Amino acid sequence: QxxxxxxxxxxxxxxxxxxxxxxxxxxxxxxxxxxxxxxxxxxxxxxxxxxxxxxxxxxxxxxxxxxxxxxxxxxxxxxxxxxxxxxxxxxxxxxxxxxxxxxxxxxxxxxxxxxxRGTVTDRLCWAFSLYDLNKDGCITKEEMNDIMKSIYDLMGKYTYPCMKDSAPREHVESFFQKMDRNNDGVVTMEEFLESCQKDEAIMESMQMLDHVI
CATH class of the missing domain: 1.10.238.10 (EF-hand)
Incomplete structure (x- = not known):
């Protein structure tokens, strides 16, 4: 022993x-x-x-x-x-x-x-995989709604300013309006990557993760 x-x-x-x-x-x-x-x-x-x-x-x-x-x-x-x-x-x-x-x-x-520490593309692909709940290569509104609800539940009810009950659904609509380039009701990896890489706020938030540890 x-x-x-x-x-x-x-x-x-x-x-x-x-x-x-x-x-x-x-x-x-x-x-x-x-x-x-x-x-x-x-x-x-x-x-x-x-x-x-x-x-x-x-x-x-x-x-x-x-x-x-x-x-x-x-x-x-x-x-x-x-x-x-x-x-x-x-x-x-x-x-x-x-x-x-x-x-x-x-x-x-x-x-x-x-x-x-991954590249921007690495991080975005990881995020897309997280959002693609059934792993079929695209994000649906139903999947995104489940994700948004889980994020709002995570933040809790005691936020300031107080969030409306409709906030998750409104966030999903905003997400699809920005990401769903061909308006077919789903967001593909290509659409996700292209949209995120053109969004300055998303790019800045990703840069903030560099060398956290």
Whole structure:
């Protein structure tokens, strides 16, 4: 058993410092991440950033895996005045690359790398995939309405100025008026990319994500 404990510690030490206390914590990890070198190649994070992210991930998820309920619980802490469960569900599905109901550290940093360090096109494609709920290559008004409702639920009722109940539907209509270039009732990836790249406010908000960590 001590030999097995040592193997776990050696593998995980790449993502943490060398304290004895942390070694024992890491020994409880069930799903260990790939090598640091591999993740340095696959993401746009530095070694130090990956180590910081891993410590935070491990503190919240000692087993090395996050299920949807845990993900929702973590996300609710950031939005205590609203109902974040619906939006957290959408985000969880976006991070769950293997569609097995669990997000490991590699899934987490892969998605985060795109959101924070990806090119504009990378980020927009990721957002489009998030909005395309049934993954058929286009966004319908029904899908966008579900997304907008989840975002307004996330923000809560105690916003200033107070939002009208019709606000999500009005937002959807505005979205389609801007994005649906050929007026066929759906927004394709091409329409989405073209419209977003011409929108100065969207481009500025994406630039603000650069080097957040």
């Amino acid at each position: 001590s030999s097995k404990l040592g193997q776990l510690t050696v593998t995980d030490r790449r993502f943490a410092n060398d304290s004895i206390e942390e070694d024992f914590e890491l020994a409880t990890v069930c799903c260990r991440p790939d090598s640091l070198e591999k993740m340095l190649e696959q993401t746009k994070f530095t070694k130090t950033e990956l180590q910081i992210l891993y410590r935070s991930f491990k503190n919240e998820c000692p087993t090395g895996l996050v299920n949807e309920e845990t993900f929702k619980l973590i996300y609710s802490h950031f939005f205590p005045h609203g109902d974040s469960s619906a939006y957290a569900h959408l985000l969880f599905e976006a991070f769950d690359k293997h569609k097995n109901g669990a997000v490991n550290f590699e899934d987490f940093v892969a998605g985060l790398s795109i959101i924070l």
